[in-house]
Amino acid sequence: MAPTGTLATVGLVHILVTGGAGFIGSNLVDLLLAEGHEVKVIDDLSTGRRSNLAHLEGSIEFHEGSILDVDLVSRIVEGTDLVFHLAAAVGVRNIIEAPLKSIRTNVDGTESVLDACVRHDTRVLLASTSEIYGKASKYPTSEDDDRVIGPTHVSRWSYSTSKALDEHLAFAYAAERGLRMSIVRYFNTYGPRLHENGYGSVVASMTAQALAGEPIVIHGDGKQTRCFGFVGDTIRGTYLAGTTEGALGQAFNIGTSTEISINELAERICRAAGSSSEISHISYDEAYGPGFEDPKRRVPDVTKAAEMLGWSPQVSLDEGLPITVEWWRNNNDHLVATR
Numbered sequence: 001m002a003p004t005g006t007l008a009t010v011g012l013v014h015i016l017v018t019g020g021a022g023f024i025g026s027n028l029v030d031l032l033l034a035e036g037h038e039v040k041v042i043d044d045l046s047t048g049r050r051s052n053l054a055h056l057e058g059s060i061e062f063h064e065g066s067i068l069d070v071d072l073v074s075r076i077v078e079g080t081d082l083v084f085h086l087a088a089a090v091g092v093r094n095i096i097e098a099p100l101k102s103i104r105t106n107v108d109g110t111e112s113v114l115d116a117c118v119r120h121d122t123r124v125l126l127a128s129t130s131e132i133y134g135k136a137s138k139y140p141t142s143e144d145d146d147r148v149i150g151p152t153h154v155s156r157w158s159y160s161t162s163k164a165l166d167e168h169l170a171f172a173y174a175a176e177r178g179l180r181m182s183i184v185r186y187f188n189t190y191g192p193r194l195h196e197n198g199y200g201s202v203v204a205s206m207t208a209q210a211l212a213g214e215p216i217v218i219h220g221d222g223k224q225t226r227c228f229g230f231v232g233d234t235i236r237g238t239y240l241a242g243t244t245e246g247a248l249g250q251a252f253n254i255g256t257s258t259e260i261s262i263n264e265l266a267e268r269i270c271r272a273a274g275s276s277s278e279i280s281h282i283s284y285d286e287a288y289g290p291g292f293e294d295p296k297r298r299v300p301d302v303t304k305a306a307e308m309l310g311w312s313p314q315v316s317l318d319e320g321l322p323i324t325v326e327w328w329r330n331n332n333d334h335l336v337a338t339r
């Protein structure tokens, strides 16, 4: 279901999507065009792909470049009414292998976007993550709950901290410089255009393994649980948070509260792919090196998004997985070597 025309009521039409060639960003661009908006994208194609936007050639303005390029960002933010800021260094594996680059992209890159938005009086929606809750203080986790983060020598926590610092920056720019901003915290999202480029997305790697008939490799005992949200729901929540007047200055969890173990996820993906792949387990140490920590659960409380945005997830895992698997089947270039 498409969101109701909140942009029309506040007169916003010119929109920039940072990270718009990525998985969630490119799906969001499709929605924005379908809603009749003019869309620009900036993306350095580090994990995003031009092919995600190939069907929109001529309909959007694409800038290949980095959000770390302050002058470029300022130039393309000028004249826009709204920025959806999704560009980020993502994925546990990327963060572990290149922590410095990830921290700089997420913190300096976000400040460059927020600063340009203040200077050009542009509203901004910041894409954050459930990772900011870390190991979480309670389940389901709501927006005001405490963050519980591991030690700084474990580099996976730098992603959580960098995205949390992005949020602090957004709140500080709002308080001190009048930035109009809202924040969404995505829990695990899957769907067409999901990729595995160093990302560590469990749905992506399992789908690739299932379709290739290779063993499905689970990290840990597989009893850890997650909640998987379909990208169509994610972008609808993003759009509403970015355009609803009452969402200004607020952060929203965007995800589903249906919890599933990783073992069960592997079985469902095999079923959706018609695959007879075996399911095997390796330790976190083997997968990521010593010291890796993974929360046992991650469950969002999405009451706030329901009450303030009128948003709730519509697509179940049983509906969304076959759509995702079908997309992978038809996009074989995304089937990367599995780990």
Ligand SMILES: NC(=O)c1ccc[n+]([C@@H]2O[C@H](COP(=O)([O-])OP(=O)(O)OC[C@H]3O[C@@H](n4cnc5c(N)ncnc54)[C@H](O)[C@@H]3O)[C@@H](O)[C@H]2O)c1
Pocket: 018, 019, 020, 021, 022, 023, 024, 025, 042, 043, 044, 045, 046, 047, 048, 049, 065, 066, 067, 068, 085, 086, 087, 088, 089, 090, 105, 109, 127, 128, 129, 130, 131, 185, 186, 187, 188, 189, 190
């Ligand atoms: N997919 C999920 O489950 C999930 C969960 C939580 C949060 N998020 C957040 O959602 C946003 C989008 O993530 P995604 O899953 O679509 O991943 P993605 O890798 O597909 O998208 C990120 C995009 O940002 C681009 N990018 C990276 N560094 C850049 C830079 N310096 N300049 C310009 N572009 C740059 C990449 O090329 C890519 O297109 C990110 O902010 C991420 O932190 C995603």
